[in-house]
Amino acid sequence: MTLTAPDPRALADDEIAALRRDFPILATEVNGHPLAYLDTAATSQRPEVVMDAEREFVETQNAAVHRGAHWLAGLATERFEDARESIASFLGAATDEVVWTSGATAAANLLAYAMGDAAPGSRFALGPGDEIVATEAEHHANLIPWQELARRTGATFRYIPVDDRGALDLSRLDEVVTPRTRVLAVAHVSNVLGTIAPVAELVAAAHRVGAVVVLDACQSAPHLPIDVATLGVDFLFFSGHKLHGPNGVGVLWGRRELLADLPPFLTGGSMITTVTMERAEFLAPPQRFEAGTQPVSQAIALASAVDYLRTVGMDRIAAHEHALGADMVARLSAIDGVTVIAAESGAPRTGIAAFTVDGIHAHDVGQFLDDRGIAVRVGHHCAQPLHRRFGVTATTRASVALHTTRDEIDRLVAGVADAVAFFGRA
Amino acid sequence: MTSELEQLYQEVILDHSKRPHGRGLLGGTAASSHQVNTTCGDEVTFELHLDADGRIADGRWEGHGCAISQASASLLSVVVPGLEPAELRERIDGFRTALRSRGAIVPDEDLVGDAAALAGVARYPARVKCAMLAWVAAEDALVKAG
Numbered sequence: 133m134t135l136t137a138p139d140p141r142a143l144a145d146d147e148i149a150a151l152r153r154d155f156p157i158l159a160t161e162v163n164g165h166p167l168a169y170l171d172t173a174a175t176s177q178r179p180e181v182v183m184d185a186e187r188e189f190v191e192t193q194n195a196a197v198h199r200g201a202h203w204l205a206g207l208a209t210e211r212f213e214d215a216r217e218s219i220a221s222f223l224g225a226a227t228d229e230v231v232w233t234s235g236a237t238a239a240a241n242l243l244a245y246a247m248g249d250a251a252p253g254s255r256f257a258l259g260p261g262d263e264i265v266a267t268e269a270e271h272h273a274n275l276i277p278w279q280e281l282a283r284r285t286g287a288t289f290r291y292i293p294v295d296d297r298g299a300l301d302l303s304r305l306d307e308v309v310t311p312r313t314r315v316l317a318v319a320h321v322s323n324v325l326g327t328i329a330p331v332a333e334l335v336a337a338a339h340r341v342g343a344v345v346v347l348d349a350c351q352s353a354p355h356l357p358i359d360v361a362t363l364g365v366d367f368l369f370f371s372g373h374k375l376h377g378p379n380g381v382g383v384l385w386g387r388r389e390l391l392a393d394l395p396p397f398l399t400g401g402s403m404i405t406t407v408t409m410e411r412a413e414f415l416a417p418p419q420r421f422e423a424g425t426q427p428v429s430q431a432i433a434l435a436s437a438v439d440y441l442r443t444v445g446m447d448r449i450a451a452h453e454h455a456l457g458a459d460m461v462a463r464l465s466a467i468d469g470v471t472v473i474a475a476e477s478g479a480p481r482t483g484i485a486a487f488t489v490d491g492i493h494a495h496d497v498g499q500f501l502d503d504r505g506i507a508v509r510v511g512h513h514c515a516q517p518l519h520r521r522f523g524v525t526a527t528t529r530a531s532v533a534l535h536t537t538r539d540e541i542d543r544l545v546a547g548v549a550d551a552v553a554f555f556g557r558a
Numbered sequence: 559m560t561s562e563l564e565q566l567y568q569e570v571i572l573d574h575s576k577r578p579h580g581r582g583l584l585g586g587t588a589a590s591s592h593q594v595n596t597t598c599g600d601e602v603t604f605e606l607h608l609d610a611d612g613r614i615a616d617g618r619w620e621g622h623g624c625a626i627s628q629a630s631a632s633l634l635s636v637v638v639p640g641l642e643p644a645e646l647r648e649r650i651d652g653f654r655t656a657l658r659s660r661g662a663i664v665p666d667e668d669l670v671g672d673a674a675a676l677a678g679v680a681r682y683p684a685r686v687k688c689a690m691l692a693w694v695a696a697e698d699a700l701v702k703a704g
Contacts, residue, residue, distance in 0.1 A: 163560050495598055495624035495688065496567075503563040511598045525599035525622070554559075555572065555625065 141451040143444075143534065148452075151444065152535050154179040165505030168540040173323055173351060173484050173531030174509045176376045178437070185436035186378060186429045197428055198402055198419070212428050215435035216418070219383055222438045223368070224359035229391065231384040231418040232426050236350050237273040239369035239384035240317075242421060243346060244277035245397040247315070248284050255393055256314075256344075258285040263312040265343075267329075268294040268521055269322045272514045274348040278317050287314070294521050298325050298474020305337050313343040320352035320363075324515045324529065325474040326457060326484025328352070335364040344390065350374050354533075355453055355482050357446040366390055372430060376533075377437035381430035384421070391417035398423040441534070449534045450482075456532045456541055457483035463545045464530075469552050473522055483532030486513070489548070492555045494526040500551040501528075506544055565678030566685070567625065571633075574672075575625035580635025583620045589703035593695040595687050600627045604695035606638065606646075606703060614641045617696065624688050626679060631692035633673035643700050650693050657686045 143151070152158050155177050160167040169177060195208040213227075220227040233239040250256035258264070264278050268291050282289035292308050295301040300318075309316060316338040321328050331347065338345045344366040349358060354375040360368060367390070372381035386394075396403055396414055400423040405413045414420045441449060460483070465472045469490040474481075489497055498510035509529045512519045519525060530544055583590070588605035595601075600623025607616040617638035619631045638646055649669045656665040657680050667674040679689040 493600075493624035495600075495626070495685070499566070499682070499685070500563070503560050516599070519599075554567075 139451040139455055141445075141448045142455050143448055143452040145537070148535065148537055152537075154181065154440075155535055156180055158535060162505035162507075163503055168504075168506045168543050170530040170532065170536065170540065170544060171507045171509050172354075172533035172536075173374070173513075173529065175373045175379075176354060176533060177535070178376055178378070178433075179440050181440055182377055182433050182437045186433035189429050189432045194429065197426065208428065211432055212426070215431045218435035218438050222358070222442065223353075223383075223385055224361055225385050226388060228416075228418055229385055229388050231386070231391070231421045232431050233369070233382040233384050233421075234380055234427060235373070235382040236348070236369050236371035237277075237382075239371075239382050240273050240277045240346075240348070242384060242397045243367055243369075243386075243394075244281040246394040246421075248281050249395045249397070250393075251395070255390075258282075258287045258314055260286040260288075261312060262287040262314045263290050263310065264288070264315045264317070265290050265292065265309055265313050266317045267292040267300055267319070269300065269325065269327075269329075269518050270317070270319055270515065271323050271348065271350070272516070273350075274317050274319055274346070275517070278315065281315075288312075292318075294518065298327060298477035298522075299479045300329060300334075302330065302333060305333075309334075309337045309341060309343065311341045313338065313341050315346060316343050317346040317348070319348040319350075320368075321355070321482050321484070322474075322515075322518070323351045323484070324486045324513050324518055324527065325477065326351075326481045326486075326531070327474055327477050327479040328356075328481060330479070331363055331365065339364075351482065351484070354441070356450045360385060372434040372437070375434065375437055376440065377434035378427075378430040381427040381434050383434075386417070388417070391421075394421075396420050396423065400424050402426075444534060452534060453483035453532050453536070454481070456536055456538070457481055457485065459538070460530060460532070460541050460544065461485050463541070464548060467545070467549050467552060469556075470548060473524075473527060483536070484529065485531075486527040486529040487548075488524055488527055489552060489555075492551065494528040496555060497528045497548065497551050500554060501544070501547045504543065504547050506540075506547050508544070562678065562681050566682060568675045568678065570672050570675045571629040572625060574629035574632040578628060578632035580616075580618050580632060581620065582618060584616075584618050588618070589699040591695040591698035591702065593691050593698065595623070595627070595691055597687065598623070600624060600688060600691060602627060602631050602692045602695050604631065604634070604692050604699055606696060606699045608643075608703060612643065614638050614643065614646060619692060619695075621692070623691070624685075626676070626685055626688040627691045630673065630676055630689045631695075633671065633676070634692045634696060637671050637673060638696065643703065646696065647700060650697050653693055654690060656680065657689055 195204040347365040353370040494510040602621035617635040665674040
């Protein structure tokens with residue numbers, strides 16, 4: 133039962149079968165069942181080319197980048213900067229607007245700490261009377277850094293609420309985003325609900341009052357075509373490990389003129405021009421924000437992941453995952469006792485569904501599915517306020533990737549239905 | 559279904575999770591402790607009611623969470639009445655050792671009663687915290703009781 137019209141761009145079954153062979157881990161068996169990996173929103177699996185790219189670099193090109201004059205150092209630096217260019221092209225950005233970080237959390241904290249250290253009079257300087265706005269749907273990584281920035285600077289933290297259907301409540305947007313607002317931080321795609329935020333409307337509201345928009349793209353960059361100019365945001369970040377790349381690497385993108393106005397967060401080697409015993413002068417972005425040794429092999433592997441996704445086609449990946457996601461939400465919702473959060477939010481969505489089962493805790497649902505080789509996430513998914521909003525402490529979350537098949541969704545739906553029967557028996 | 563999962567969710571465990579024993583706090587002079595499993599948000603508050611001789615008269619609890627954590631709290635409340643604090647301490651230690659043994663040690667039914675049915679949890683290291691939640695609360699309540 134597919135409730136959505138087939139999208140001609142969606143991946144065909146034979147294409148998915150071929151793609152799956154690129155991911156060695158998908159051949160894993162759990163308790164005699166083929167692994168159905170439906171936890172990409174937590175961490176994604178890596179295609180062989182990504183692992184090969186990292187290994188090849190380490191085996192043949194590894195050296196310290198941006199220092200050292202030997203041949204190998206030059207080659208490593210070139211590969212590292214080529215990787216930056218791949219990311220920039222993926223985002224529709226300029227290469228010098230791409231900052232490597234150790235992950236998405238590091239990127240959000242880099243921004244929050246740099247803003248908190250902005251010189252008085254700077255466009256980023258914050259103090260009492262200024263306001264920082266996030267949303268009730270944020271992952272803790274795009275929430276706590278802003279709460280803490282407000283606390284450190286004396287600014288006020290506010291948030292856009294989520295309505296009963298699970299959509300961002302924009303009905304009183306002009307009361308939350310006001311001339312006092314300096315920063316608006318929002319997730320492009322909710323890591324719990326899978327809903328896509330109305331970015332254009334939020335950007336318009338923020339820019340009307342002179343605020344900058346920070347977009348958490350962790351759950352969008354791997355799954356939707358991204359173009360920073362079209363999005364109109366000011367900063368954007370995502371992690372490598374959710375984009376079929378390695379752990380320990382992430383990306384912060386910022387508009388060139390905005391990055392230029394930000395002071396560094398971490399200081400030390402590789403981010404300076406002149407250092408005396410009294411003070412230091414800093415390099416221009418992006419190096420200003422890349423103190424110390426960088427995750428070089430991981431960055432090169434992440435660029436390889438980006439190339440892999442682009443070869444498949446981001447629009448085709450999005451169409452495939454949207455179709456699977458819509459099917460998953462409809463069929464899970466049809467099971468008696470199952471409630472998919474934000475199933476009827478009205479917002480467009482990706483391939484994520486978080487659900488509750490009447491009388492059965494998420495841990496028990498997850499354990500039952502795990503027994504059949506179906507890997508899902510249970511808990512609050514680093515979004516406690518959003519769970520509290522719906523009066524639950526934990527949900528079961530299934531999330532798809534480009535390699536997810538309809539058969540895996542069938543197994544999920546059957547597994548949840550059987551879990552309802554099993555735990556309901558006593 | 560694997561036999562491991564059947565062991566984990568035995569009838570007695572599902573029964574206790576659905577029709578719990580000892581649920582509902584009484585307050586008063588009880589020594590009590592509230593414990594949270596930070597990985598999933600499960601919570602249990604466990605109360606120990608001591609009689610005039612310092613013996614445990616009753617164990618009461620309140621909480622929410624998975625079948626394992628709730629059944630375990632219920633099963634513990636059956637174990638505690640009549641025990642000396644030192645005896646309960648010993649039983650909590652033995653139960654913890656068994657659950658952390660990955661199946662090498664089976665909980666002693668003479669000491670922990672039907673809670674021995676939670677032996678299957680030992681095969682699932684991620685769930686040991688769920689099964690221990692009420693027991694850790696009781697252990698902490700013992701400390702508070704002096």
